[in-house]
Amino acid sequence: xxxxxxxxxxxPAPPGEPPRGDELRGRVVVLIGGAGGIGLRVAHxxxxxxxxxxxxxxxxxxxxxxxxxxGDAADWHPVEVTDPGSVAAFFGPLDRVDHVFTTAADYRxxxxxxxxxxxxxSPFTSKFWGQYHVVKHAAPLLSRDGSVVLMSGAAGxxxxxxxxxxxxxxxxxxxxxxxxxxxxxxxxxxVVSPGTVxxxxxxxxxxxxxxxxxxxxxxxxxxxRLGTEDEIAHAVLFLFTNRYMTGSxxxxxxxxxxx
Numbered sequence: 001x002x003x004x005x006x007x008x009x010x011x012p013a014p015p016g017e018p019p020r021g022d023e024l025r026g027r028v029v030v031l032i033g034g035a036g037g038i039g040l041r042v043a044h045x046x047x048x049x050x051x052x053x054x055x056x057x058x059x060x061x062x063x064x065x066x067x068x069x070x071g072d073a074a075d076w077h078p079v080e081v082t083d084p085g086s087v088a089a090f091f092g093p094l095d096r097v098d099h100v101f102t103t104a105a106d107y108r109x110x111x112x113x114x115x116x117x118x119x120x121x122s123p124f125t126s127k128f129w130g131q132y133h134v135v136k137h138a139a140p141l142l143s144r145d146g147s148v149v150l151m152s153g154a155a156g157x158x159x160x161x162x163x164x165x166x167x168x169x170x171x172x173x174x175x176x177x178x179x180x181x182x183x184x185x186x187x188x189x190x191v192v193s194p195g196t197v198x199x200x201x202x203x204x205x206x207x208x209x210x211x212x213x214x215x216x217x218x219x220x221x222x223x224x225r226l227g228t229e230d231e232i233a234h235a236v237l238f239l240f241t242n243r244y245m246t247g248s249x250x251x252x253x254x255x256x257x258x259x
Contacts, residue, residue, distance in 0.1 A: 023241040025050030027146075028096055032056035032079060032134055033103030035066040037200030038151075041233035042101055047073045049237070056090055057104055081105070081130030087137050097141040099240045101149045102134045107169075111162035123169035127151075131173065135180060135189075147188040147246075149239045150177050154195040154253040174249045181247035188246035190239045192232060195221065195253030199229040222255025 029046045033039040034055035043053045047070050055063050055076040063076035079090040081104050091097070105127035108119040131150050138148070155163065156170025174191050181189040196202075196217040202210050218224055235252045239245060251257055 022050060023243075024099075024237075027051045027098040028054065028094070029099045029101070029240070030054045030056065030091075030094075030097050030138065031101050031103075032081060032090075033105070034101075035059065035062040035076070037103060038194075038197070038229045038232045038236075039101065039103040040066055040200075041229045042236050043070055043074065045233050045237050046099075046240075047071070051099075054094070079104075081134060082126055084133045084137075087133045091137045091141060094141055096143060097138050098143050098146040099149070100134065100138045100142070100147075101151070101236055101240075102131050103151050105130055105151075107166070109163040109166040112164050115165070120165040123166045124172070128169050128172055128176070132176065135184075139184060139187075142184070142187045144186050145243065147190065147240055148177075148180065148184070149236050150174075150189070150191045152191050152193040152249065154193055154251060154256045156193060157251070157257040158259075177249065178247045185246065188239075188243070190245055190247070191249040192235050192239060193249050193251045193253065194227055194232045194235075195251075195256040196226055197229055197232060198226040217256065220256055220259055221253070222258060225254060227252060227254060 024046055029051045031039045031043050031053055034043045034053065035057045043055060043066065046053050053070065053074045055066055055074060056079040057063050058078060058080055060078050063078065067074040067076045077090055080086040081102065107122035107126050108115065112120065135148055150173050152170040152173040155167045156174055159167035174193065177189050177191045196213060198214065214226060217226060232252055235250050239250060
C-alpha cells in the first residue's frame with residue numbers, strides 16, 4: 001500500500017507561549033511495530049490528536065487491519081528492522097517525518113550460561129540495531145522540531161534474573177538516545193522504558209510463564225500492579241510533544257526501578 005503524502009504540520013507556539021494542545025495536528029508520525037500492542041495504542045492517540053500515521057511491521061495483514069481501523073489518517077508499509085535495506089525502502093517514499101517510535105523487536109532472553117551466543121545477541125540484533133537503523137534512515141527526513149522516541153525497558157535499570165544480555169541491551173538503548181540527542185539536535189531524542197505490561201507482548205507467551213512473571217512484577221513494584229499499553233502510549237505522546245525534553249529516559253514502570 002502506498003505511503004501517505006505529507007502535509008505541513010501545525011506551527012509550534014512562539015517561545016514563551018504555552019502549548020496550544022494541537023502539537024500533533026497535521027504531523028506525520030511513523031510507528032514501526034504499530035500494528036499491535038503499545039505501537040497501535042500510540043497510533044490511536046496520535047490520530048485522535050490530528051496526526052497522520054505511517055505504520056510499519058512484518059505482517060501485511062495485521063498492518064492493513066490496523067490502518068483500516070484507524071481510518072483515512074493511516075497508511076502502512078511492510079518493513080523488517082533487522083534489514084537496513086528494508087528500513088531504507090520503508091522511508092524512501094516519505095518527504096518529511098515529524099515523530100518516530102519503534103516497538104518492533106524479536107529476541108530471546110535467559111541466563112548467560114544457557115543461551116547460545118546467537119540467542120544472547122538477539123536483543124541487540126533486533127531491538128538495539130533495529131532502532132538504530134530506523135533512526136539513521138529517518139534522520140534526513142525529520143523536521144527540526146520533531147522527535148524520536150526509542151523503546152528500552154526497566155530491565156536496563158534493574159536487571160531481572162537471569163537475563164544479563166537483555167538488561168545490557170536496554171541500558172545500551174538509553175545510552176544511544178543520549179548520543180543521538182547530541183548528534184541530531186535540535187531534533188529531540190528520548191526513551192520510554194516501561195515495566196511489565198499486561199498486553200500484546202505477553203499474550204502470546206505460555207500461560208504459566210505469564211502468570212509467574214505477572215505475579216513477581218506485581219510484588220516488585222511500588223504500585224503493586226502491571227502497566228497497561230495505554231499508559232505507556234500516554235508517556236510516548238508526552239515525549240513527542242514536550243519540546244524541552246531530550247536525551248532523557250522516562251520510566252512508566254509502577255516504581256519497579258525504585259525497589
